[in-house]
Structures are given as structure tokens and as C-alpha cells.
Amino acid sequence: xxxxxxxxxxxxxxxxxxxxxxxxxxxxxxxxxxxxxxxxxxxxxxxxxxxxxxxxxxxxxxxxxxxxxxxxxxxxxxxxxxxxxxxxxxxxxxxxxxxxxxxxxxxxxxxxxxxxxxxxxxxxxxxxxxxxxxxxxxxxxxxxxxxxxxxxxxxxxxxxxxxxxxxxxxxxxxxxxxxxxxxxxxxxxxxxxxxxxxxxxxxxxxxxxxxxxxxxxxxxxxxxxxxxxxxxxxxxxxxxxxxxxxxxxxxxxxxxxxxxxxxxxxxxxxxxxxxxxxxxxxxxxxxxxxxxxxxxxxxxxxxxxxxxxxxxxxxxxxxxxxxx
Numbered sequence: 428x429x430x431x432x433x434x435x436x437x438x439x440x441x442x443x444x445x446x447x448x449x450x451x452x453x454x455x456x457x458x459x460x461x462x463x464x465x466x467x468x469x470x471x472x473x474x475x476x477x478x479x480x481x482x483x484x485x486x487x488x489x490x491x492x493x494x495x496x497x498x499x500x501x502x503x504x505x506x507x508x509x510x511x512x513x514x515x516x517x518x519x520x521x522x523x524x525x526x527x528x529x530x531x532x533x534x535x536x537x538x539x540x541x542x543x544x545x546x547x548x549x550x551x552x553x554x555x556x557x558x559x560x561x562x563x564x565x566x567x568x569x570x571x572x573x574x575x576x577x578x579x580x581x582x583x584x585x586x587x588x589x590x591x592x593x594x595x596x597x598x599x600x601x602x603x604x605x606x607x608x609x610x611x612x613x614x615x616x617x618x619x620x621x622x623x624x625x626x627x628x629x630x631x632x633x634x635x636x637x638x639x640x641x642x643x644x645x646x647x648x649x650x651x652x653x654x655x656x657x658x659x660x661x662x663x664x665x666x667x668x669x670x671x672x673x674x675x676x677x678x679x680x681x682x683x684x685x686x687x688x689x690x691x692x693x694x695x696x697x698x699x700x701x702x703x704x705x706x707x708x709x710x711x712x713x714x715x716x717x718x719x720x721x722x723x724x725x726x727x728x729x730x731x732x733x734x735x736x737x738x739x740x741x742x743x744x745x746x747x748x749x750x751x
Contacts (some may be wrong), residue, residue: 436708452716510544532579570612585613601652617663661706670725
């Protein structure tokens, strides 16, 4: 469906989510972030920053706008995700109003706006009974506002692979809505997946097979949801951390990170036409805290002081070779 290369993106900040909270460490150095992104882009290649706004309630909006302003002024406002956390109980009307405000204020600077990050994950947005409604109405509201303002930004929503922790019958629920306005408002579907991260170590051929299986299953699920093949898939979160796997107690080296990431990215590239994949966005640029050995603190292709791991040069080469 497309013969172009991949559009690359990356999460540029340090804070990372874990099943029990946030992995944090040294503060972000925006100057070093910009320099690292410049190095990865090289001459003329695209590398879009991908960042998150975590909505909780309307009286906390000022802090989110302040954060978004800092991203804007630092040149890091590219692909933006609006989601919420399990403990937040959102009010739908205020949620939709917030989305419209984001479109109006930042639309000229955004490549895309993604409504929800992991809505079919039971310990994330999927924990709420109203998640599908908030997603559908949020996508429609964002698309209408963007069209009204004349902004070309793409609108989509997020997802994760099916697993024991995913929401049952999530995809079939969209088809039951029979909402053509929603389907016509979706410009892409983002997919967060991490191969060979939370399980026993996989051999490289198994990693390749796992990537293909994840993407094939997503395309099948989109068909079940009534979303056509013409709507592209974006790999919106993918990475392979160094450090110790807390589940298997195995050590994950910098050399392994470089090899696995290259294997995954080349597999996504090979499958881009078959499954209509347009973007690959890496999580992430730097470690949350390189001094902590667990994998949630070491997802970066740089250490927390912005010194590169081996994977940095590998990803840079892949952007030059496979990127738009």
C-alpha cells in the first residue's frame, strides 16, 4: 500500500511508566535532547518527537498547558498523545473540551494528535467502563476541531496487543457502534508493543516472528472493528531496555539492545507495505535513571547523562537508510 520508507519518531524525555508508577531520574536537559535528535536525523531525515499529556481533571489543565508550552518552545511538540491514568475519573464534557483546546492552541505545530495511549489495557485507560465512549467522542471532537481550524494534523488512537491484561472484546465493540463518523475521523491507529522485554529471552528468529504476529493480529482486529486497511498503522511505542529484567533476573546488555532494535525495526520496515505501516516511534531517547538496574529505568538508547549506548549509532544508521 506504500513504497515509501518509515517515518521515524522518538520519545525524547526521561520519565517512563511502570506497572506500579513512574521511573524517574535526573532532570531532562532540553539542549542535549535537541542535539541528540539532530545527530539522529542527520541530513534531511524526519525524526518526530512523541510526547504525552496525562489528563486527570479540568482544574489540573494549567499544568498540562505549561508542559506543552515548554515542549513547543523547545521544538519538541510533534506527535502528541492525550491519555489518562487508571486512578483518574474523567468527566466526558470536560475531557472533550480539553481536547478541543489542545487542537486550537497547538494544532499548527502538531504532526498528529493521538486520543488515548493504551485504551485496551486493563490497568491503564482500559480500566474505565466509559473508555470506548471517551475514545470515540474524543477522536471525533479532535477531527472536527482540526477541520474547523484548517489544521492538517492527523488524528488517531492507541492500542496494545491482546493479552490476559487486555480488555475483552475491545475491537468488536467498535463495530457494534456502527459509527461512520468515528471511522471517517481516524487517520491512523497507534500500537504500543514490546517484543522480548517482559518474557523469557527470545532468539532473533523468534523476535522477528513475534513482531509479524503482533502486526498481523492488529490488522485482523482493525477489520473486526470496521476500520479499513486504508487506515495506516503506526508503531507508536517500541523499545528494548538494558539492565536487569526483574521478572527473569537476566542481564540485558548494550550489545543485545542494538541487535534486537535493529531486528525489530528492519522487520517493521519489511512489513510496512503488507500491513500499511507508516511510522516507527522508539521508546526512548534516554534512560530514566541509568544507576538503577531494572529495565524500566533503562529503556534509552542513551544513558541519563546523554552519553550514547551502542544502539544510538545503530538507530541513527537505520533512520538514514530506512527513513523518510
